[in-house]
Amino acid sequence: MNTKEICIIKRDGKREDFSAVKISNAIGKAFEATGLNDHRTLIEEITQRVILQINQPTIGVEDIQDIVETELMKVQPEVAKKYIIYRQWRNTERERKTQIKHIMDGIVAIDKNDVNLSNANMSSHTPAGQMMTFASEITKDYTYKYLLPKKYAEAHQLGDIHIHDLDYYPTKTTTCIQYDLDDLFERGFHTKNGSIRTPQSIQSYATLATIIFQTNQNEQHGGQAIPAFDFFMAKGVLKSYQKAVTSILSFYLEVKGETTVKEESLSEAIHQYLISIEPNSEMKKGLVKALQASAITINAEELEHILHKAYAQTRKETHQAMEGFIHNLNTMHSRGGNQVVFSSINYGTDTSAEGRMVIEELLKATVEGLGQRGEVPVFPIQIFKIKDGVSYSEADYQLAIQDFDAALEGKIQFEAPNFDLFLKACRTTAKALFPNFMFLDTPFNQHEKWDKNDPKRYRYELATMGCRTRVFENLNGEKTSLGRGNLSFTTMNLPRLAIEARIKAENMAEHTHPTAIEQLAKDIFLQSVHEMSELIAEQLYSRYQYQRTALARQFPFMMSNNVWKGGGSLNPNDEVGDTLKQGTLGIGFIGGHNAMVALYGQGHGHNRKAWETLYEAIEEMNKVADEYKQKYHLNYSVLATPAEGLSGRFTRMDKRKYGLIPGVTDRDYYVNSFHVDVKEPISIIEKIKCEAPFHALTRGGHITYVELDGEAQKNIKAIAKIVKVMHDEGIGYGSINHPVDTCHNCGYKGVIYDKCPICNSENIMRMRRITGYLTGDLNSWNSAKRAEEKDRVKHG
Structure with missing residues (x-):
């Protein structure tokens, strides 16, 4: 075959004309490496024999090298070996690149x-x-x-979508879980090395909660949450109180000389009559009579003194338990890389004396912080649940505002039993950035079965993962957050869809009025959002089908302990199968603001057309979610993606593809989900009103935050006012950001600019919120999130 007719296919797929010189040069280098020189004639003969072996118009580089090896082996085996080594080295060099x-x-x-x-x-x-x-x-x-099926792999690699947690894909695991701790504690549970009995004190309750967090963390790739921390810990407080009363009473009787009294009989009577740490008169009378019936002489005054001592001891133990809980969750490294558990706790609606004590002492321990200098704890992410008539009321709010200092000091009686705890939560947020706030009376967060008289009403209260993931509605079981989690989520590149839509519209209507181009671009954009949502929905189903094939023994703690509801009925070698049907599948999105700038030149913060278009786009996502709920009978939902690593990935790819587009690709990050641009000057109320309607559309998870300037702990009333606005405007889940800086050298806390005002140190820890959780060092953030944090403006 004429060498001019031969085309070489290179390793990267590119084509080039055949060159005999390159073959002879490569053979010559192999001769030289063997120490054989002046063999030009033989080299040319071998080259010609290689050419004669080529009998097709196109051939790959590797195929030519195979022929060279064969021909060399015929005449110079030693040279052939050198050639093979050289070839391997060259391949290694290419791989290095x-x-x-x-x-x-x-x-x-x-x-x-x-x-x-x-x-x-x-x-x-x-x-x-x-x-x-x-x-x-x-x-x-x-x-x-x-x-990955090819079309999904390509869509991810091209930057149309982002399939989250691809590194965990082969393990078939799920994202997150919310624990039914009451069930786990009452039944007991087992780990790899043994079984755990039902705990008998608040210290044990809190410690076992951290062990559950730590153990299950290694069976999923996302976070873990406790939906009703106050309710679950309350039993531990009561048990500690009953033990304290028993111990103190036993000691008192021994001092009195009544040495024949057995502590077991005392404990039995105490457990029967003292069913609250704040017993009423009937409980006390019943206990006195029961003791007297057992020939134990004690009067009401003596008992009152004992109960007072036991109560004080229980509060101290509860505080130590909450302190230990926080310290453990910030120091127990349960994954590689010194990762502590992505832990979240929800609380605020247990009105029992025990539940209230848990909340009070947890808030105190959070304010006290970690270590000698009271560092702000990063975990657990804390969420205070706002429930009308329980932890909030309009009348109580108005009463508190009239004399806020008196309200904080507990000098005002409120109608909502936990409103005082709401104020303490605001004070803690002003100091430690947590808790965030969940609004249970927002229409889409309500549960028709919730009853204030139900002792287990927490089953019907929405809880959230601190980062924002929401698991509540359920096609395949009870509507609840307990024992359920997210299966997986995938995010669409919303700005790219808008950029493409604008380009297509302009090409289709070159001389049309700008308004007409905008409308055409909008129509194309909404259609592409719908189609991309369908692609993601199918990809999520594909991953779900793969996850179903996991064996229960791959998740020994989560399944065998029935942490994921339904898992307890599986044998170790059973596939998890339908057990996963109660989980959720999230169709996510990022860059709503950037997408609107691509379409209209302005974001949705102050442009009504942009706001309406973004709203319609998320409605399209919900239409697809509803379609696929019916198609596969699975819990599809739309998620306002919490983007950390992703915040810069899409932007880098789109910058290369489309160049710098002002307001769209000209930064290092895309703005999260439906959030108003972090750089956009907007008031707190305007921001909340702008973002609140999107919460109803993103039932896979959402968050709205506002940025405060200055030291929030000096203006706790402002925190309460912001929470009220969120409550009134229909926010589902919200948080309040403000600077929390600590000097590593002297421990000074406050807003620190360049240097510590006390010791002039530049060694400053700057506590900031990243996607829902906190970090104590901005140096641990990727470049995109650092750029985003730098751009954040304060909301006045």
Whole structure:
């Protein structure tokens, strides 16, 4: 065959003309490496024999090299060996230039890059952190090549969508879970090394809660939450109180000389009559009579003194338990890379004396913070549940505002039994950024079965993962947050859809009025949102089908202990199958603001057309979610994606593809979900009103936050006013950000600019919220989130 007719296909798929010179040069280098020189004639003969072997118009580089090896082996085996070694070395050199090699190099060198900083809760420079990052990147590559259907792999790699937690894809695990701790505590549970009995004190309740967090963390890739922390811990408080009364009474009787009284009989009577840490007169009378019937002489005054001592001891123990709970969750590294548990707790609606004590002492321990200098605890993410008539009322709010200092000091009697705890929660938020606030009376958060007289009403109260994931509605079981979680979620690149829509509209109508182009672009955009939502819905179903094939023994704690409801009925070698049907599948999105700028030149914060278009786009996502609920009978929902690593990935890709578009691709990040641009000047009330309607459309999870300037702890009333606005405007879940800075050298706390005002140190810890949780060092954030944090304006 004429060599001019031969086309070479290179390794990257590109084509080039055949060159005999390149073949003879490669053979010549192999001769030289063997120490054989002046063999030009033989080299040319071998080259010609290689050419004669080529009998097709196109041939790959690797195929030519195979022929060269064969021909060399016929005449010069030693040279052939050198050629093979050279070829292998060249392949290694090429591999060194690939993306995965560069990533590995960055991990080894602990570079400060976005791979190493993809998770602000992980120390990627530690040995275990490096191993986690190595494994993550290699597993993603494996998933792309061998597990993902081609169209979904391409959509992800091209940046149309982002399939979250691809490194965990092969494990078939789910994202998150919300614990039914009451069930776990009453039944007891087991870990790999043994069984745990029902706890008998508040210290044990709190400690076992952290153990459950830590154990299950390794069976999922997301966060863990306790939906009703106050209700679940309340039993522990009562048990500690009853033990304290028994112990003190026993000691008192011994001092009096009544040595024949057995502590077991005392305990039995106390458990029967003291069913509250604030017993009423009937309980006390009943206990006195029961004791007297057992020939134990004690009068009401003596008992009152004993109960007072027991109450004080119980409060102290409860405080220590809450303090230990917080300290443990900030120090127990349950995953590689010094990761502590992504933990969240919801509370605020238990009106029992025991539940209230839990909340009070938890808030105190949060304010006290960690260590000698009272560092703000990053975990658990705390969520205070606002419920009308329970933890909030309009009348109580108006009463408190009239004399806020007196209200904070407990000098005012309120009608809602936990309104005083709401005020204390506001004070804690002003100091420690937590708790956030969940609004149970927002229409889409209500539950028709909720009854204030139901002792287990928490089953019908919405709870959330602190980052924002919401699990509530259920096609396949009880509508509740308990024992359920998210299966997986995937995010669409909303700005790209808007950019493409605008380009298409302008090409289709070159000389049309701008308004007509806008309308056409909007129509194309909404259609593309619908189609992309369908693609994501199918991809989520594909992943769900894969997750179903996991064996129960892959999740020994979560399934065998019935942490994920239904898992307890499975044998270890059973597939999890339909057990997962109660989980949720999230169709996520990012960059609502940027998308609107691409369409209208302005974001939705102050442009009504942009706001309405974004609203309609999320409605389209919900139409698809509803369609797929019916199609597969699964819990599809729309999620306002909590983007950490993703916030910069889409932007980098779109910047390369479309260039710099002002307000769209000209920063290092896309603005999260439906949030108003972090740089946009907007008042607190305007921001809340703008974002609140989107909460009803994003039932897979959402959050609205506002940024305060100055030291919030000096203006707790402002926190309460903001929460009221959120409550009145229909926010589902909200938080309040403000600067919390601490000098590492002297411990000074306050708003610190460049240097500490006390000791002039520049060694400052700057506590900030990233996607729903806190971090104590901005250096652990990736470049996109650091840029976003820098751009955040304060909301006046």
